[in-house]
Amino acid sequence: MKQIEQHASFGGSQEVWQHASSTLGVDMDFAVYLPPQARQGPCPVLYWLSGLTCNEQNFITKAGAQGYAAKHGVILVAPDSSPRGEGVADDEAYDLGQGAGFYLNATREPWAKHYRMYDYITQELPALVDAHFPTTTARGISGHSMGGHGALVIALRNPGMFRSVSAFSPVVAPSQVPWGEKAFGAYLGEDHDEWMQWDATALVANASERLPLLVDQGDADNFLDEQLRPQLLQQACEAAGHPLTLRMQPGYDHSYYFIASFIGEHIAHHAKAMKG
Amino acid sequence: MKQIEQHASFGGSQEVWQHASSTLGVDMDFAVYLPPQARQGPCPVLYWLSGLTCNEQNFITKAGAQGYAAKHGVILVAPDSSPRGEGVADDEAYDLGQGAGFYLNATREPWAKHYRMYDYITQELPALVDAHFPTTTARGISGHSMGGHGALVIALRNPGMFRSVSAFSPVVAPSQVPWGEKAFGAYLGEDHDEWMQWDATALVANASERLPLLVDQGDADNFLDEQLRPQLLQQACEAAGHPLTLRMQPGYDHSYYFIASFIGEHIAHHAKAMKG
Numbered sequence: 204m205k206q207i208e209q210h211a212s213f214g215g216s217q218e219v220w221q222h223a224s225s226t227l228g229v230d231m232d233f234a235v236y237l238p239p240q241a242r243q244g245p246c247p248v249l250y251w252l253s254g255l256t257c258n259e260q261n262f263i264t265k266a267g268a269q270g271y272a273a274k275h276g277v278i279l280v281a282p283d284s285s286p287r288g289e290g291v292a293d294d295e296a297y298d299l300g301q302g303a304g305f306y307l308n309a310t311r312e313p314w315a316k317h318y319r320m321y322d323y324i325t326q327e328l329p330a331l332v333d334a335h336f337p338t339t340t341a342r343g344i345s346g347h348s349m350g351g352h353g354a355l356v357i358a359l360r361n362p363g364m365f366r367s368v369s370a371f372s373p374v375v376a377p378s379q380v381p382w383g384e385k386a387f388g389a390y391l392g393e394d395h396d397e398w399m400q401w402d403a404t405a406l407v408a409n410a411s412e413r414l415p416l417l418v419d420q421g422d423a424d425n426f427l428d429e430q431l432r433p434q435l436l437q438q439a440c441e442a443a444g445h446p447l448t449l450r451m452q453p454g455y456d457h458s459y460y461f462i463a464s465f466i467g468e469h470i471a472h473h474a475k476a477m478k479g
Numbered sequence: 480m481k482q483i484e485q486h487a488s489f490g491g492s493q494e495v496w497q498h499a500s501s502t503l504g505v506d507m508d509f510a511v512y513l514p515p516q517a518r519q520g521p522c523p524v525l526y527w528l529s530g531l532t533c534n535e536q537n538f539i540t541k542a543g544a545q546g547y548a549a550k551h552g553v554i555l556v557a558p559d560s561s562p563r564g565e566g567v568a569d570d571e572a573y574d575l576g577q578g579a580g581f582y583l584n585a586t587r588e589p590w591a592k593h594y595r596m597y598d599y600i601t602q603e604l605p606a607l608v609d610a611h612f613p614t615t616t617a618r619g620i621s622g623h624s625m626g627g628h629g630a631l632v633i634a635l636r637n638p639g640m641f642r643s644v645s646a647f648s649p650v651v652a653p654s655q656v657p658w659g660e661k662a663f664g665a666y667l668g669e670d671h672d673e674w675m676q677w678d679a680t681a682l683v684a685n686a687s688e689r690l691p692l693l694v695d696q697g698d699a700d701n702f703l704d705e706q707l708r709p710q711l712l713q714q715a716c717e718a719a720g721h722p723l724t725l726r727m728q729p730g731y732d733h734s735y736y737f738i739a740s741f742i743g744e745h746i747a748h749h750a751k752a753m754k755g
Contacts, residue, residue, distance in 0.1 A: 210731075210732055210734050210736035210737070211697070211699065211728075211729075211730035211731040211732065211736065211737065211740070212736040212737075212739065212740055213739075213740045214740075217736050264540070264541050264735070265540050265541065267543030267546065267739065269736070269739065269740075270543065270739070270740070270743070421487070423487065452487075453487075454487035455486075455487040456486055456487065458486050459540065460486035460487065460488040460493050460545070461486070461487065461488075463488065463489075463543065463545065463546070464487070464488055464489045464490070464545075464546070467546075
Protein backbone atom coordinates (compact mmCIF):
# COMPACT_ATOMS: atom_id res chain seq x y z
CA MET A 204 0.00 0.00 0.00
CA LYS A 205 1.38 3.33 -1.06
CA GLN A 206 -0.16 6.69 -0.20
CA ILE A 207 -0.30 8.85 -3.31
CA GLU A 208 -2.37 11.80 -2.03
CA GLN A 209 -3.11 13.35 1.33
CA HIS A 210 -5.10 16.52 1.97
CA ALA A 211 -6.50 17.94 5.18
CA SER A 212 -10.27 18.19 4.76
CA PHE A 213 -12.89 19.28 7.30
CA GLY A 214 -10.59 18.43 10.19
CA GLY A 215 -9.94 14.96 8.79
CA SER A 216 -7.82 13.56 6.00
CA GLN A 217 -8.67 12.87 2.36
CA GLU A 218 -6.25 10.26 1.09
CA VAL A 219 -5.65 8.23 -2.06
CA TRP A 220 -3.85 4.91 -1.78
CA GLN A 221 -2.48 2.52 -4.37
CA HIS A 222 -2.08 -1.22 -3.98
CA ALA A 223 -1.42 -4.26 -6.13
CA SER A 224 -4.79 -5.97 -6.39
CA SER A 225 -4.51 -9.75 -6.50
CA THR A 226 -8.17 -9.99 -7.51
CA LEU A 227 -7.88 -7.69 -10.50
CA GLY A 228 -4.24 -8.34 -11.41
CA VAL A 229 -3.40 -4.63 -11.63
CA ASP A 230 -2.44 -1.73 -9.39
CA MET A 231 -5.57 -0.04 -8.11
CA ASP A 232 -6.07 3.41 -6.62
CA PHE A 233 -8.75 4.02 -4.05
CA ALA A 234 -9.72 7.05 -2.00
CA VAL A 235 -10.28 7.09 1.76
CA TYR A 236 -11.67 9.97 3.79
CA LEU A 237 -10.85 9.69 7.47
CA PRO A 238 -13.04 11.96 9.60
CA PRO A 239 -11.54 13.64 12.68
CA GLN A 240 -13.25 11.00 14.87
CA ALA A 241 -10.99 8.34 13.31
CA ARG A 242 -8.07 9.73 15.29
CA GLN A 243 -9.90 8.85 18.51
CA GLY A 244 -11.25 5.43 17.65
CA PRO A 245 -12.80 3.19 15.02
CA CYS A 246 -15.51 4.52 12.70
CA PRO A 247 -18.05 2.85 10.40
CA VAL A 248 -17.29 2.79 6.66
CA LEU A 249 -19.45 3.95 3.79
CA TYR A 250 -18.36 2.49 0.45
CA TRP A 251 -19.08 4.62 -2.62
CA LEU A 252 -19.22 3.11 -6.11
CA SER A 253 -18.86 5.55 -8.99
CA GLY A 254 -20.48 5.60 -12.39
CA LEU A 255 -19.32 5.11 -15.95
CA THR A 256 -15.91 6.63 -16.83
CA CYS A 257 -15.20 7.64 -13.21
CA ASN A 258 -12.14 6.78 -11.22
CA GLU A 259 -11.49 7.31 -7.52
CA GLN A 260 -11.26 11.11 -8.01
CA ASN A 261 -14.79 12.05 -9.07
CA PHE A 262 -16.55 11.46 -5.80
CA ILE A 263 -13.87 12.98 -3.60
CA THR A 264 -13.50 16.15 -5.67
CA LYS A 265 -17.13 16.81 -6.65
CA ALA A 266 -19.61 15.35 -4.16
CA GLY A 267 -18.83 17.55 -1.17
CA ALA A 268 -19.24 14.50 1.07
CA GLN A 269 -16.35 15.09 3.46
CA GLY A 270 -18.10 17.72 5.56
CA TYR A 271 -21.01 15.39 6.27
CA ALA A 272 -18.67 12.46 6.95
CA ALA A 273 -16.81 14.65 9.43
CA LYS A 274 -20.07 15.62 11.10
CA HIS A 275 -21.22 12.02 11.48
CA GLY A 276 -17.87 10.32 12.05
CA VAL A 277 -18.02 8.12 8.96
CA ILE A 278 -15.07 6.85 6.91
CA LEU A 279 -15.67 7.11 3.14
CA VAL A 280 -14.05 4.66 0.72
CA ALA A 281 -14.25 5.33 -3.02
CA PRO A 282 -12.56 2.84 -5.36
CA ASP A 283 -11.96 3.14 -9.08
CA SER A 284 -14.80 1.85 -11.26
CA SER A 285 -12.75 -0.78 -13.09
CA PRO A 286 -9.28 -2.21 -13.54
CA ARG A 287 -7.16 -0.01 -15.79
CA GLY A 288 -3.83 0.06 -17.58
CA GLU A 289 -1.91 -1.53 -20.38
CA GLY A 290 -2.68 -5.20 -20.65
CA VAL A 291 -6.25 -4.70 -19.42
CA ALA A 292 -8.87 -5.33 -22.09
CA ASP A 293 -10.69 -2.20 -23.20
CA ASP A 294 -13.18 -0.86 -25.70
CA GLU A 295 -13.38 2.49 -27.43
CA ALA A 296 -16.87 3.11 -26.07
CA TYR A 297 -17.26 4.86 -22.72
CA ASP A 298 -19.70 2.22 -21.51
CA LEU A 299 -17.59 -0.92 -21.89
CA GLY A 300 -14.16 -1.89 -20.63
CA GLN A 301 -12.00 0.46 -18.59
CA GLY A 302 -14.18 2.82 -16.55
CA ALA A 303 -17.16 0.49 -17.02
CA GLY A 304 -16.60 -2.56 -14.83
CA PHE A 305 -20.26 -2.82 -13.76
CA TYR A 306 -19.16 -4.28 -10.40
CA LEU A 307 -19.49 -7.88 -11.58
CA ASN A 308 -17.17 -10.82 -12.26
CA ALA A 309 -16.77 -11.24 -16.02
CA THR A 310 -16.82 -14.78 -17.37
CA ARG A 311 -16.11 -14.10 -21.05
CA GLU A 312 -12.91 -13.25 -22.88
CA PRO A 313 -11.16 -10.89 -23.16
CA TRP A 314 -12.66 -9.60 -19.91
CA ALA A 315 -12.53 -12.49 -17.48
CA LYS A 316 -8.90 -12.09 -16.42
CA HIS A 317 -9.10 -8.58 -14.94
CA TYR A 318 -12.77 -7.63 -14.70
CA ARG A 319 -13.62 -8.98 -11.27
CA MET A 320 -14.87 -5.83 -9.56
CA TYR A 321 -17.48 -7.77 -7.57
CA ASP A 322 -14.87 -9.85 -5.80
CA TYR A 323 -12.71 -6.77 -5.41
CA ILE A 324 -15.43 -4.69 -3.74
CA THR A 325 -16.86 -7.48 -1.58
CA GLN A 326 -13.62 -9.17 -0.50
CA GLU A 327 -10.22 -7.68 -1.24
CA LEU A 328 -11.03 -4.00 -0.71
CA PRO A 329 -12.88 -4.29 2.62
CA ALA A 330 -10.18 -6.61 3.97
CA LEU A 331 -7.55 -4.07 2.96
CA VAL A 332 -9.51 -1.17 4.42
CA ASP A 333 -10.13 -2.97 7.69
CA ALA A 334 -6.45 -3.91 7.97
CA HIS A 335 -5.12 -0.39 7.41
CA PHE A 336 -7.71 2.03 8.80
CA PRO A 337 -9.56 2.33 12.13
CA THR A 338 -12.86 0.76 11.10
CA THR A 339 -15.73 -0.71 13.03
CA THR A 340 -17.53 -3.72 11.56
CA ALA A 341 -20.45 -1.53 10.43
CA ARG A 342 -20.56 -0.91 6.69
CA GLY A 343 -22.84 0.91 4.32
CA ILE A 344 -22.74 1.11 0.55
CA SER A 345 -23.91 3.69 -1.96
CA GLY A 346 -23.16 4.75 -5.50
CA HIS A 347 -24.19 6.61 -8.61
CA SER A 348 -25.62 5.32 -11.89
CA MET A 349 -23.56 2.21 -12.76
CA GLY A 350 -22.28 2.49 -9.18
CA GLY A 351 -25.84 2.69 -7.87
CA HIS A 352 -26.45 -0.60 -9.67
CA GLY A 353 -23.30 -1.93 -8.04
CA ALA A 354 -24.34 -0.82 -4.56
CA LEU A 355 -27.82 -2.35 -4.83
CA VAL A 356 -26.59 -5.64 -6.33
CA ILE A 357 -23.74 -6.02 -3.87
CA ALA A 358 -25.98 -5.31 -0.88
CA LEU A 359 -28.70 -7.68 -2.12
CA ARG A 360 -26.23 -10.50 -2.83
CA ASN A 361 -24.49 -10.21 0.53
CA PRO A 362 -27.07 -10.26 3.32
CA GLY A 363 -25.58 -9.13 6.60
CA MET A 364 -22.56 -7.45 5.05
CA PHE A 365 -24.04 -3.93 5.03
CA ARG A 366 -26.17 -2.11 7.56
CA SER A 367 -27.49 0.27 4.91
CA VAL A 368 -27.63 0.79 1.16
CA SER A 369 -28.56 3.74 -0.99
CA ALA A 370 -28.16 4.86 -4.57
CA PHE A 371 -28.29 7.94 -6.75
CA SER A 372 -29.75 7.53 -10.25
CA PRO A 373 -29.03 3.79 -10.27
CA VAL A 374 -29.24 1.45 -13.23
CA VAL A 375 -31.85 -0.62 -11.41
CA ALA A 376 -32.56 -3.16 -14.15
CA PRO A 377 -29.44 -3.60 -16.29
CA SER A 378 -30.91 -6.67 -17.99
CA GLN A 379 -33.60 -4.47 -19.52
CA VAL A 380 -31.67 -1.36 -20.62
CA PRO A 381 -29.01 -0.65 -23.28
CA TRP A 382 -26.07 0.01 -20.93
CA GLY A 383 -26.64 -3.27 -19.11
CA GLU A 384 -27.48 -5.34 -22.18
CA LYS A 385 -24.25 -4.26 -23.83
CA ALA A 386 -22.06 -4.78 -20.77
CA PHE A 387 -23.66 -8.03 -19.63
CA GLY A 388 -23.52 -9.45 -23.16
CA ALA A 389 -19.81 -8.70 -23.35
CA TYR A 390 -18.83 -9.67 -19.81
CA LEU A 391 -21.24 -12.56 -19.18
CA GLY A 392 -22.36 -13.84 -22.58
CA GLU A 393 -25.95 -14.49 -23.52
CA ASP A 394 -27.13 -16.64 -20.59
CA HIS A 395 -29.87 -14.46 -19.17
CA ASP A 396 -30.11 -16.56 -16.01
CA GLU A 397 -26.61 -15.36 -15.28
CA TRP A 398 -27.63 -11.77 -15.99
CA MET A 399 -30.34 -12.00 -13.33
CA GLN A 400 -27.66 -12.55 -10.67
CA TRP A 401 -26.38 -9.03 -11.39
CA ASP A 402 -29.69 -7.21 -11.67
CA ALA A 403 -31.13 -5.48 -8.59
CA THR A 404 -34.69 -5.63 -9.89
CA ALA A 405 -34.37 -9.40 -10.35
CA LEU A 406 -32.50 -9.98 -7.08
CA VAL A 407 -35.02 -8.16 -4.93
CA ALA A 408 -37.60 -10.84 -5.60
CA ASN A 409 -35.59 -13.44 -3.70
CA ALA A 410 -33.65 -11.34 -1.23
CA SER A 411 -33.24 -13.23 2.05
CA GLU A 412 -32.75 -9.97 3.96
CA ARG A 413 -35.15 -7.06 3.63
CA LEU A 414 -32.53 -4.32 3.85
CA PRO A 415 -34.34 -1.04 3.08
CA LEU A 416 -33.29 0.61 -0.18
CA LEU A 417 -32.97 4.40 -0.39
CA VAL A 418 -32.92 5.70 -3.96
CA ASP A 419 -32.77 9.31 -5.16
CA GLN A 420 -33.50 10.00 -8.82
CA GLY A 421 -33.64 13.34 -10.61
CA ASP A 422 -36.64 13.74 -12.88
CA ALA A 423 -34.62 15.89 -15.34
CA ASP A 424 -32.03 13.15 -15.78
CA ASN A 425 -31.31 12.58 -19.50
CA PHE A 426 -30.84 8.86 -18.88
CA LEU A 427 -34.01 8.34 -16.89
CA ASP A 428 -36.32 6.76 -19.43
CA GLU A 429 -33.81 4.75 -21.43
CA GLN A 430 -31.22 3.54 -18.92
CA LEU A 431 -32.43 3.99 -15.34
CA ARG A 432 -36.18 3.26 -15.14
CA PRO A 433 -36.56 3.27 -11.35
CA GLN A 434 -40.19 2.24 -11.66
CA LEU A 435 -38.96 -1.28 -12.54
CA LEU A 436 -37.31 -1.53 -9.13
CA GLN A 437 -40.33 0.02 -7.50
CA GLN A 438 -42.64 -2.59 -9.02
CA ALA A 439 -40.32 -5.43 -8.03
CA CYS A 440 -40.09 -4.13 -4.46
CA GLU A 441 -43.84 -3.79 -4.22
CA ALA A 442 -44.30 -7.34 -5.51
CA ALA A 443 -41.71 -8.74 -3.13
CA GLY A 444 -42.60 -6.63 -0.12
CA HIS A 445 -39.10 -5.22 -0.10
CA PRO A 446 -38.80 -1.81 1.59
CA LEU A 447 -37.87 0.94 -0.87
CA THR A 448 -37.82 4.69 -0.50
CA LEU A 449 -37.69 6.09 -4.03
CA ARG A 450 -37.49 9.86 -4.12
CA MET A 451 -38.03 11.54 -7.47
CA GLN A 452 -36.23 14.88 -7.13
CA PRO A 453 -37.79 17.55 -9.32
CA GLY A 454 -35.46 19.34 -11.74
CA TYR A 455 -32.32 17.39 -10.91
CA ASP A 456 -30.12 15.85 -13.61
CA HIS A 457 -27.53 13.05 -13.68
CA SER A 458 -24.57 15.16 -12.56
CA TYR A 459 -22.57 15.50 -9.38
CA TYR A 460 -24.60 18.66 -8.67
CA PHE A 461 -27.45 16.27 -7.93
CA ILE A 462 -25.30 14.01 -5.78
CA ALA A 463 -23.88 16.99 -3.86
CA SER A 464 -27.38 18.25 -3.12
CA PHE A 465 -28.47 15.05 -1.37
CA ILE A 466 -25.28 13.28 -0.24
CA GLY A 467 -25.71 14.87 3.18
CA GLU A 468 -29.04 13.15 3.64
CA HIS A 469 -27.60 9.85 2.44
CA ILE A 470 -24.65 10.04 4.81
CA ALA A 471 -27.01 10.85 7.69
CA HIS A 472 -29.12 7.84 6.70
CA HIS A 473 -26.10 5.54 6.60
CA ALA A 474 -24.64 6.93 9.81
CA LYS A 475 -27.87 6.29 11.67
CA ALA A 476 -28.04 2.69 10.42
CA MET A 477 -24.34 2.00 10.95
CA LYS A 478 -24.30 3.37 14.48
CA GLY A 479 -27.74 2.03 15.46
CA MET B 480 -25.87 36.04 -23.32
CA LYS B 481 -26.18 32.35 -23.95
CA GLN B 482 -26.81 29.75 -21.26
CA ILE B 483 -24.46 26.83 -21.79
CA GLU B 484 -25.09 24.82 -18.60
CA GLN B 485 -27.92 24.51 -16.11
CA HIS B 486 -28.11 22.10 -13.19
CA ALA B 487 -30.45 21.98 -10.23
CA SER B 488 -28.35 22.31 -7.10
CA PHE B 489 -29.48 22.52 -3.46
CA GLY B 490 -32.88 23.75 -4.49
CA GLY B 491 -31.38 26.48 -6.68
CA SER B 492 -29.73 26.56 -10.07
CA GLN B 493 -26.08 26.27 -11.05
CA GLU B 494 -25.67 27.90 -14.43
CA VAL B 495 -22.88 28.76 -16.86
CA TRP B 496 -23.37 31.62 -19.29
CA GLN B 497 -21.37 32.84 -22.25
CA HIS B 498 -21.21 36.39 -23.55
CA ALA B 499 -19.13 38.47 -25.93
CA SER B 500 -16.99 40.62 -23.65
CA SER B 501 -16.35 44.07 -25.06
CA THR B 502 -13.69 44.66 -22.41
CA LEU B 503 -11.68 41.57 -23.21
CA GLY B 504 -12.52 41.23 -26.88
CA VAL B 505 -13.39 37.55 -26.59
CA ASP B 506 -16.30 35.32 -25.63
CA MET B 507 -16.21 34.69 -21.91
CA ASP B 508 -17.87 32.00 -19.82
CA PHE B 509 -18.93 32.67 -16.27
CA ALA B 510 -20.78 30.62 -13.69
CA VAL B 511 -23.75 31.82 -11.65
CA TYR B 512 -25.34 29.99 -8.75
CA LEU B 513 -28.86 31.19 -8.01
CA PRO B 514 -30.06 30.10 -4.56
CA PRO B 515 -33.72 29.16 -4.09
CA GLN B 516 -34.31 32.59 -2.50
CA ALA B 517 -33.56 34.23 -5.88
CA ARG B 518 -36.92 32.97 -7.15
CA GLN B 519 -38.65 35.08 -4.50
CA GLY B 520 -36.64 38.28 -4.74
CA PRO B 521 -33.23 39.87 -5.15
CA CYS B 522 -30.19 38.44 -3.38
CA PRO B 523 -26.69 39.77 -2.66
CA VAL B 524 -23.84 38.58 -4.87
CA LEU B 525 -20.55 37.03 -3.87
CA TYR B 526 -17.93 37.19 -6.62
CA TRP B 527 -15.33 34.42 -6.63
CA LEU B 528 -11.99 34.82 -8.42
CA SER B 529 -10.14 31.61 -9.18
CA GLY B 530 -6.45 30.85 -9.17
CA LEU B 531 -3.83 30.04 -11.79
CA THR B 532 -4.99 27.72 -14.62
CA CYS B 533 -8.61 27.74 -13.43
CA ASN B 534 -11.64 28.57 -15.51
CA GLU B 535 -15.23 29.05 -14.37
CA GLN B 536 -15.59 25.31 -13.64
CA ASN B 537 -13.16 24.75 -10.79
CA PHE B 538 -15.04 26.60 -8.08
CA ILE B 539 -18.48 25.34 -9.01
CA THR B 540 -17.47 21.69 -9.25
CA LYS B 541 -15.01 21.44 -6.33
CA ALA B 542 -15.69 24.00 -3.60
CA GLY B 543 -19.04 22.70 -2.38
CA ALA B 544 -20.21 26.29 -2.01
CA GLN B 545 -23.75 25.93 -3.32
CA GLY B 546 -25.21 24.40 -0.17
CA TYR B 547 -24.01 27.33 1.92
CA ALA B 548 -25.17 29.86 -0.67
CA ALA B 549 -28.60 28.20 -0.59
CA LYS B 550 -28.64 28.38 3.20
CA HIS B 551 -27.77 32.08 3.26
CA GLY B 552 -29.55 33.22 0.09
CA VAL B 553 -26.43 34.39 -1.70
CA ILE B 554 -25.83 34.45 -5.46
CA LEU B 555 -22.37 33.18 -6.44
CA VAL B 556 -20.62 34.46 -9.57
CA ALA B 557 -17.42 32.76 -10.73
CA PRO B 558 -15.76 34.08 -13.91
CA ASP B 559 -12.90 32.58 -15.87
CA SER B 560 -9.44 33.68 -14.70
CA SER B 561 -8.37 35.23 -18.03
CA PRO B 562 -9.38 35.78 -21.63
CA ARG B 563 -8.85 32.65 -23.72
CA GLY B 564 -8.92 31.46 -27.29
CA GLU B 565 -7.13 31.75 -30.56
CA GLY B 566 -5.85 35.25 -31.12
CA VAL B 567 -5.33 35.79 -27.39
CA ALA B 568 -1.67 36.07 -26.43
CA ASP B 569 -0.41 33.14 -24.39
CA ASP B 570 2.68 31.61 -22.89
CA GLU B 571 3.66 27.98 -22.44
CA ALA B 572 4.04 28.44 -18.70
CA TYR B 573 1.03 27.88 -16.44
CA ASP B 574 1.65 31.16 -14.62
CA LEU B 575 1.53 33.59 -17.54
CA GLY B 576 -1.03 34.26 -20.25
CA GLN B 577 -4.23 32.26 -20.58
CA GLY B 578 -5.36 31.06 -17.15
CA ALA B 579 -3.12 33.64 -15.48
CA GLY B 580 -4.72 37.06 -15.97
CA PHE B 581 -3.85 38.28 -12.45
CA TYR B 582 -6.98 40.46 -12.44
CA LEU B 583 -5.17 43.54 -13.74
CA ASN B 584 -5.16 45.66 -16.88
CA ALA B 585 -2.06 44.87 -18.91
CA THR B 586 -0.22 47.79 -20.48
CA ARG B 587 2.48 45.92 -22.40
CA GLU B 588 2.36 44.00 -25.64
CA PRO B 589 1.36 41.39 -26.59
CA TRP B 590 -0.95 41.41 -23.56
CA ALA B 591 -2.60 44.85 -23.53
CA LYS B 592 -5.30 44.10 -26.08
CA HIS B 593 -7.10 41.29 -24.25
CA TYR B 594 -5.73 41.14 -20.71
CA ARG B 595 -8.04 43.60 -18.96
CA MET B 596 -9.48 41.39 -16.26
CA TYR B 597 -9.60 44.27 -13.75
CA ASP B 598 -11.99 46.27 -15.89
CA TYR B 599 -13.92 43.11 -16.67
CA ILE B 600 -14.43 42.16 -13.01
CA THR B 601 -15.10 45.68 -11.72
CA GLN B 602 -17.28 46.99 -14.56
CA GLU B 603 -18.52 44.75 -17.35
CA LEU B 604 -19.26 41.61 -15.33
CA PRO B 605 -21.19 43.23 -12.45
CA ALA B 606 -23.23 45.30 -14.91
CA LEU B 607 -24.07 42.14 -16.83
CA VAL B 608 -24.90 40.21 -13.68
CA ASP B 609 -27.10 42.99 -12.32
CA ALA B 610 -28.93 43.28 -15.64
CA HIS B 611 -29.72 39.56 -15.96
CA PHE B 612 -30.12 38.18 -12.45
CA PRO B 613 -32.15 39.23 -9.37
CA THR B 614 -29.40 41.00 -7.45
CA THR B 615 -29.42 43.48 -4.61
CA THR B 616 -26.75 46.18 -4.57
CA ALA B 617 -24.78 44.32 -1.90
CA ARG B 618 -21.64 42.64 -3.16
CA GLY B 619 -18.83 40.64 -1.64
CA ILE B 620 -15.68 39.31 -3.22
CA SER B 621 -13.42 36.36 -2.49
CA GLY B 622 -10.93 34.19 -4.28
CA HIS B 623 -8.11 31.71 -4.14
CA SER B 624 -4.37 32.20 -4.63
CA MET B 625 -4.04 34.48 -7.70
CA GLY B 626 -7.77 35.06 -7.23
CA GLY B 627 -7.24 35.90 -3.58
CA HIS B 628 -4.81 38.56 -4.77
CA GLY B 629 -7.47 39.72 -7.20
CA ALA B 630 -10.17 39.91 -4.53
CA LEU B 631 -8.01 41.89 -2.11
CA VAL B 632 -6.70 44.30 -4.77
CA ILE B 633 -10.12 44.88 -6.32
CA ALA B 634 -11.75 45.52 -2.94
CA LEU B 635 -8.96 47.85 -1.82
CA ARG B 636 -9.01 49.84 -5.07
CA ASN B 637 -12.80 50.27 -5.09
CA PRO B 638 -13.96 51.61 -1.74
CA GLY B 639 -17.69 51.22 -1.32
CA MET B 640 -18.09 48.66 -4.05
CA PHE B 641 -18.01 45.61 -1.75
CA ARG B 642 -19.48 45.05 1.69
CA SER B 643 -17.02 42.26 2.42
CA VAL B 644 -13.82 40.69 1.14
CA SER B 645 -12.05 37.45 1.93
CA ALA B 646 -9.36 35.25 0.45
CA PHE B 647 -7.98 31.75 0.57
CA SER B 648 -4.20 31.37 0.26
CA PRO B 649 -3.85 34.73 -1.50
CA VAL B 650 -0.78 36.08 -3.25
CA VAL B 651 -0.73 39.04 -0.85
CA ALA B 652 2.41 40.74 -2.13
CA PRO B 653 2.85 39.94 -5.84
CA SER B 654 5.58 42.58 -6.19
CA GLN B 655 7.77 40.55 -3.86
CA VAL B 656 7.25 36.96 -5.04
CA PRO B 657 8.15 35.03 -8.21
CA TRP B 658 4.59 34.56 -9.57
CA GLY B 659 3.89 38.27 -9.32
CA GLU B 660 7.31 39.45 -10.48
CA LYS B 661 6.99 37.36 -13.62
CA ALA B 662 3.41 38.36 -14.40
CA PHE B 663 3.77 42.04 -13.51
CA GLY B 664 6.99 42.30 -15.53
CA ALA B 665 5.24 40.86 -18.56
CA TYR B 666 1.90 42.65 -18.23
CA LEU B 667 3.06 45.98 -16.76
CA GLY B 668 6.73 46.36 -17.58
CA GLU B 669 9.37 47.33 -15.06
CA ASP B 670 7.81 50.43 -13.50
CA HIS B 671 7.50 49.32 -9.90
CA ASP B 672 5.29 52.28 -9.00
CA GLU B 673 2.76 50.74 -11.37
CA TRP B 674 3.21 47.35 -9.71
CA MET B 675 2.26 48.87 -6.34
CA GLN B 676 -1.20 49.68 -7.70
CA TRP B 677 -1.83 45.94 -8.06
CA ASP B 678 -0.34 44.75 -4.78
CA ALA B 679 -2.61 44.33 -1.75
CA THR B 680 0.22 44.71 0.72
CA ALA B 681 1.14 48.05 -0.85
CA LEU B 682 -2.44 49.23 -1.29
CA VAL B 683 -3.43 48.61 2.31
CA ALA B 684 -1.12 51.42 3.46
CA ASN B 685 -3.26 54.05 1.75
CA ALA B 686 -6.70 52.46 1.73
CA SER B 687 -9.37 55.12 2.18
CA GLU B 688 -11.84 52.55 3.51
CA ARG B 689 -10.93 50.16 6.31
CA LEU B 690 -12.87 47.17 4.96
CA PRO B 691 -11.93 44.20 7.17
CA LEU B 692 -9.94 41.49 5.40
CA LEU B 693 -10.58 37.82 6.17
CA VAL B 694 -7.78 35.51 5.03
CA ASP B 695 -7.47 31.76 5.50
CA GLN B 696 -4.10 30.16 4.81
CA GLY B 697 -3.10 26.52 5.19
CA ASP B 698 0.22 26.00 6.95
CA ALA B 699 0.98 22.90 4.84
CA ASP B 700 0.62 24.87 1.59
CA ASN B 701 3.58 24.18 -0.71
CA PHE B 702 3.49 27.76 -1.98
CA LEU B 703 3.37 29.40 1.43
CA ASP B 704 6.96 30.55 1.87
CA GLU B 705 7.85 31.37 -1.72
CA GLN B 706 4.67 32.79 -3.27
CA LEU B 707 2.08 33.64 -0.60
CA ARG B 708 3.85 35.07 2.49
CA PRO B 709 0.75 36.27 4.38
CA GLN B 710 2.95 37.82 7.08
CA LEU B 711 3.76 40.61 4.61
CA LEU B 712 0.09 41.57 4.51
CA GLN B 713 -0.16 41.15 8.26
CA GLN B 714 2.73 43.57 8.84
CA ALA B 715 1.27 46.10 6.41
CA CYS B 716 -2.14 45.89 8.07
CA GLU B 717 -0.63 46.35 11.50
CA ALA B 718 1.35 49.37 10.30
CA ALA B 719 -1.70 50.91 8.64
CA GLY B 720 -4.22 49.99 11.29
CA HIS B 721 -6.17 48.05 8.69
CA PRO B 722 -8.38 45.28 10.16
CA LEU B 723 -7.20 41.82 9.15
CA THR B 724 -8.23 38.39 10.38
CA LEU B 725 -5.51 36.01 9.23
CA ARG B 726 -6.21 32.41 10.15
CA MET B 727 -3.37 29.93 9.72
CA GLN B 728 -5.13 26.60 9.31
CA PRO B 729 -3.00 23.72 10.53
CA GLY B 730 -2.35 20.88 8.10
CA TYR B 731 -4.20 22.38 5.12
CA ASP B 732 -2.65 22.63 1.67
CA HIS B 733 -3.31 24.77 -1.42
CA SER B 734 -6.07 22.59 -2.87
CA TYR B 735 -9.83 22.85 -3.17
CA TYR B 736 -10.04 20.46 -0.20
CA PHE B 737 -8.88 23.44 1.85
CA ILE B 738 -11.35 25.81 0.22
CA ALA B 739 -14.21 23.35 0.67
CA SER B 740 -13.41 23.01 4.37
CA PHE B 741 -13.82 26.73 5.07
CA ILE B 742 -15.98 28.14 2.27
CA GLY B 743 -19.02 27.74 4.52
CA GLU B 744 -17.50 30.10 7.08
CA HIS B 745 -16.56 32.58 4.35
CA ILE B 746 -20.04 32.57 2.86
CA ALA B 747 -21.55 33.09 6.32
CA HIS B 748 -19.13 36.01 6.83
CA HIS B 749 -20.07 37.60 3.50
CA ALA B 750 -23.79 36.97 3.98
CA LYS B 751 -23.73 38.72 7.35
CA ALA B 752 -21.94 41.76 5.91
CA MET B 753 -24.03 41.90 2.74
CA LYS B 754 -27.33 41.65 4.58
CA GLY B 755 -26.29 43.80 7.54
